[in-house]
Amino acid sequence: MISSRYIHILERLLEPERTIIFRVPWVDDKGETHVNRGFRVQFSQVLGPCRGGLRFHPSMNLSVAKFLGFEQTMKNALSPYKLGGAGGGSDFDPRGKSENEIMRFCQSFMDELYRYLGPDQDLPAEDTGVGPREMGFLFGQYRRLAGHFQGNFTGPKIFWSGSSLRTEATGYGLVFFARLILLEMNKELKGLRCVISGTGKIALHVLEKLLSCGAIPITVSDSKGYLLDEDGFDYVKFSLLRDIKSQQRSLRDYIKSYPRARYFEDSKPWNERCDIAFPCASQNEIGQPEALGLVNSGCRILIEGSNMPCTSQAIDVLRKAKVLVAPAKAAGAGGIAVGELELNHEYNLMQWSPEDFETKLQDSMKQTYERSLKHANDYGFLKDSPEALVHGGNICAFLNLAQAMTDQGCV
Numbered sequence: 001m002i003s004s005r006y007i008h009i010l011e012r013l014l015e016p017e018r019t020i021i022f023r024v025p026w027v028d029d030k031g032e033t034h035v036n037r038g039f040r041v042q043f044s045q046v047l048g049p050c051r052g053g054l055r056f057h058p059s060m061n062l063s064v065a066k067f068l069g070f071e072q073t074m075k076n077a078l079s080p081y082k083l084g085g086a087g088g089g090s091d092f093d094p095r096g097k098s099e100n101e102i103m104r105f106c107q108s109f110m111d112e113l114y115r116y117l118g119p120d121q122d123l124p125a126e127d128t129g130v131g132p133r134e135m136g137f138l139f140g141q142y143r144r145l146a147g148h149f150q151g152n153f154t155g156p157k158i159f160w161s162g163s164s165l166r167t168e169a170t171g172y173g174l175v176f177f178a179r180l181i182l183l184e185m186n187k188e189l190k191g192l193r194c195v196i197s198g199t200g201k202i203a204l205h206v207l208e209k210l211l212s213c214g215a216i217p218i219t220v221s222d223s224k225g226y227l228l229d230e231d232g233f234d235y236v237k238f239s240l241l242r243d244i245k246s247q248q249r250s251l252r253d254y255i256k257s258y259p260r261a262r263y264f265e266d267s268k269p270w271n272e273r274c275d276i277a278f279p280c281a282s283q284n285e286i287g288q289p290e291a292l293g294l295v296n297s298g299c300r301i302l303i304e305g306s307n308m309p310c311t312s313q314a315i316d317v318l319r320k321a322k323v324l325v326a327p328a329k330a331a332g333a334g335g336i337a338v339g340e341l342e343l344n345h346e347y348n349l350m351q352w353s354p355e356d357f358e359t360k361l362q363d364s365m366k367q368t369y370e371r372s373l374k375h376a377n378d379y380g381f382l383k384d385s386p387e388a389l390v391h392g393g394n395i396c397a398f399l400n401l402a403q404a405m406t407d408q409g410c411v
């Protein structure tokens, strides 16, 4: 039974603190003008300054910005750090644009957004279509307009120490999270067949870390279809995939080097026989039919890399089939941990090795895992229940927010 106090808090929590929508005009290389729409939803600053991604993708709209901001608020509230949550971006499509066009777009985007950002206000981070290059351009313009260097953006290379795992952190963290789940079952990743969707920052780093754990990743995908390599990817194949993506070529090109692999147009990889699924592409990528496909293909664990990859109908199917779901707000928390390390000047002065970073990341994922399970247990969900991590993560994040909202009065 939910107390009426919590219902009032939920009502307030579900309304973003601030929503910013703005025009982003920019000029392409031929001198033609274009206009896109920019969004930033500062969902909650109750636990600290907002932190959350910027997404550049044609499908971006206010609804997506709101869901990203809410998910990030919960993700940050579940983490050990004092951070609020935000989401945003633009319907600008970076694909096929020159570097100069991307720079001009980023500068125009920041011309408006800079006044709402700052170390005590809002700290942007990467998401779909926004990587270190875009974050560098965005930070450069922010610094110029704000007149100081304290943006604390997550992502620009200038904030990286030499051995940082900044871009790798979320993907690696997802695999560490899967390992913790398997450890509880006295199992290991070695030899398990894994299906992955996406070929972006998250998907490729999941693939790379799975290889080092001896797992057998067999698929990746893009918005046009998916690639299946029944023999499993290895480091040489991974390097080829990275080249194909960095040159913006089709995944189909992989088959020229590995003819036994197959590319399926307009399809998703969820019907392939597997033990674990890692959705790492976009929201709602798994609906009811895809969830049924996963269940029939033998999948026992689903680790959410993308934010909200499953529709509620898909979740129902997975729940009934007792597929264990690791929610993105817990399993995808790796980026928050490394982002915090990067911004901590004391840590940045030290010479960290990649192994040091990995150890910190593993510690942080373990803490998030244990916190989720503890809250599940406190509220009556057995730790071997397939839903324990989903409920535990939600309860822990909500209680942290609810306590801070109660303490701060009706604001």
Ligand SMILES: NC(=O)c1ccc[n+]([C@@H]2O[C@H](COP(=O)([O-])OP(=O)(O)OC[C@H]3O[C@@H](n4cnc5c(N)ncnc54)[C@H](O)[C@@H]3O)[C@@H](O)[C@H]2O)c1
Residues within 6 Å of the ligand: 053, 126, 127, 128, 129, 130, 170, 197, 198, 199, 200, 201, 202, 203, 221, 222, 223, 224, 280, 281, 282, 283, 285, 305, 306, 307, 332, 335
């Ligand atoms: N980057 C981060 O720090 C971060 C952190 C947590 C969660 N996420 C989430 O992970 C997901 C991927 O983010 P990313 O940073 O890897 O983005 P990215 O831009 O690097 O890659 C996105 C990938 O998804 C593919 N894709 C896009 N739309 C698709 C569709 N409709 N069907 C199939 N594939 C599609 C693209 O081809 C690309 O390979 C997003 O949901 C994002 O919100 C990102």
